[in-house]
Amino acid sequence: MALLRASGEHSGEDVDLNAINGALDQASGIAHDTILIDFAEAFALSDQARLAAARQTLQETLGPAALADAAGVVAVFDAVVKIADATGIPLEDAKAAATDDVRGDLGIDAFRDHAAD
Amino acid sequence: MMIPESLAYAAGPAGMRDDLIGAHQRAWQRLARTGTWWRGEERLAIAAEVRNAPACPLCAERKVALSPNMVQGSHASVAALPAPAIEAIHRIVTDAPRLTERWYQGLLENGLSDGQYVELIAVLATTITIDSFTDALGLARHDLPEAEAGAPAGKRPAGAKGGLAWVPTVAPEDVTEAEAGLYDGLAGVNIHRALSLVPDEVKGFFDLDSVHYLPDAKLRDFGAGLRAIDNAQIELLAARVSAINQCVY
Numbered sequence: 001m002a003l004l005r006a007s008g009e010h011s012g013e014d015v016d017l018n019a020i021n022g023a024l025d026q027a028s029g030i031a032h033d034t035i036l037i038d039f040a041e042a043f044a045l046s047d048q049a050r051l052a053a054a055r056q057t058l059q060e061t062l063g064p065a066a067l068a069d070a071a072g073v074v075a076v077f078d079a080v081v082k083i084a085d086a087t088g089i090p091l092e093d094a095k096a097a098a099t100d101d102v103r104g105d106l107g108i109d110a111f112r113d114h115a116a117d
Numbered sequence: 118m119m120i121p122e123s124l125a126y127a128a129g130p131a132g133m134r135d136d137l138i139g140a141h142q143r144a145w146q147r148l149a150r151t152g153t154w155w156r157g158e159e160r161l162a163i164a165a166e167v168r169n170a171p172a173c174p175l176c177a178e179r180k181v182a183l184s185p186n187m188v189q190g191s192h193a194s195v196a197a198l199p200a201p202a203i204e205a206i207h208r209i210v211t212d213a214p215r216l217t218e219r220w221y222q223g224l225l226e227n228g229l230s231d232g233q234y235v236e237l238i239a240v241l242a243t244t245i246t247i248d249s250f251t252d253a254l255g256l257a258r259h260d261l262p263e264a265e266a267g268a269p270a271g272k273r274p275a276g277a278k279g280g281l282a283w284v285p286t287v288a289p290e291d292v293t294e295a296e297a298g299l300y301d302g303l304a305g306v307n308i309h310r311a312l313s314l315v316p317d318e319v320k321g322f323f324d325l326d327s328v329h330y331l332p333d334a335k336l337r338d339f340g341a342g343l344r345a346i347d348n349a350q351i352e353l354l355a356a357r358v359s360a361i362n363q364c365v366y
Contacts, residue, residue: 030349040354043253044361055255065132065345067254072137073346073354075249076329079242080308081364083322085213086205086238087311088221088283 035061036070043074120145121259128256132345140328141250144243144321145259151267153315154232155240158264162196163206163237164244165261169195170210180212201229205237210245214363218283232273232314235284239318246325277314287313303333330355 030036039058042051059067083089124142126133148164149157170176173193179185185208194203201224208216224234251258276291287296289305296316303309303323312318327333331351335341339348346354 028353030353031347032350033353036346036350036354037357039253040357041361043249044358051253052255055253059130063132063345064130065134068130068133068137069344069346069351070354071250071253072329073351074253074358076246076326077355077358078249078362079245080326081359081362082209082213082245083238083242083311084308084364085216086209086221086241087235088216088218089286089307089311090282092307 032062039070040074043071044078119263121262123257123259126256129254134328136328140325141247144247144325145262147321148240148243149262150265152236152240152269153317154230154236154269154271156264156269157267159198160236160240161261161264162198163202163240166194166196166198166203166206167210167241167244168248168258169193170207173207173211176207176211185212185215199228201227202233202237205229205234206241209238209241221283231284232271235312235314236318239312239315239322242322243325246329250329274314274316281307282311284311285314286310287316302327309333 028037035054035058038050039054041047042054055067058070062070120142124138124145126138126141148160150160151157152160155163170192175188175190175192178190179188182188192203192207194207196203198206204227205224208220221234225231229237248258272295274287274291274296275293276287276296277285278288278291279285281288287299287310289300292299299313299316299319300309301320303319309319309323312322323333331343331348335343341348344351
């Protein structure tokens with residue numbers, strides 16, 4: 001999240017972080033955001049019909065190399081989140097502080113509340 | 118070792134990077150090798166169980182329960198692995214956001230060692246990364262390789278300590294000669310430390326991660342242009358997948 005914000009600042013884009021939690025109702029400020037979000041969501045939700053369509057749109061719009069790179073990102077983050085969850089590794093204090101202003105608004109801090117024992 | 122022909126990605130999208138293909142081939146070979154705590158045959162059994170877990174009826178029932186502990190039963194498994202390893206694989210694959218330290222301690226009480234658990238996570242993460250890549254592209258998954266023979270050394274880093282995570286980890290300042298190079302090319306932040314109880318798995322997984330995502334040294338090099346999508350687009354994809362997975366990290 002901090003890197004998303006920082007990369008937007010670098011390019012002069014005013015990034016709307018609501019894109020992260022699916023609450024985006026306007027342009028995020030990132031090029032081709034809706035195409036990328038559709039691809040990420042279809043993949044993460046295992047919606048095969050939606051994924052096939054999103055894949056085709058992404059390839060036609062951004063090109064085959066971009067499709068491969070986008071697939072690489074969603075694939076490895078599908079695994080990284082499991083490493084984090086399964087080891088109980090905490091978010092660094094500095095990273096939490098850097099995104100503290102938006103974590104609550106986006107509902108991200110509530111995710112751990114789902115844990116049951 | 119024979120690598121499945123599909124790992125050349127002749128059926129993949131045009132312009133696939135050679136470094137991505139090379140990393141997949143290395144990762145697939147690693148899966149079959151003797152690990153630190155598991156034999157090659159057992160590592161491939163873990164990979165097979167990772168593929169099987171989403172079809173487990175018990176996991177499906179637990180997933181929709183208010184608490185996974187409310188639903189008792191046996192996992193539908195395909196691999197000859199100890200019961201706590203099967204439980205670990207199924208829960209991490211199907212319900213990771215609701216894992217707890219108490220659940221992890223239960224695995225240890227039932228005979229799984231912390232080293233076995235960490236290596237299991239690394240094998241699981243490697244399998245998921247490559248399977249998810251082919252799934253995202255609409256390609257067939259690769260056949261698992263043939264196991265290599267050998268006995269695990271069971272070697273534990275001298276500098277591993279508890280306190281940061283559920284599992285013991287090695288801080289950058291506690292790396293000894295025995296695991297030299299553990300954090301080469303990495304900042305040694307918490308996510309890099311997560312698998313450090315099994316140093317070879319840190320090197321292996323982040324060899325894969327650096328070509329899927331970005332090399333650690335380039336994370337804030339916003340003009341590097343290493344990928345066909347820019348950094349903001351990469352971070353958007355990463356953040357959206359992490360949010361759907363309810364990951365707080």
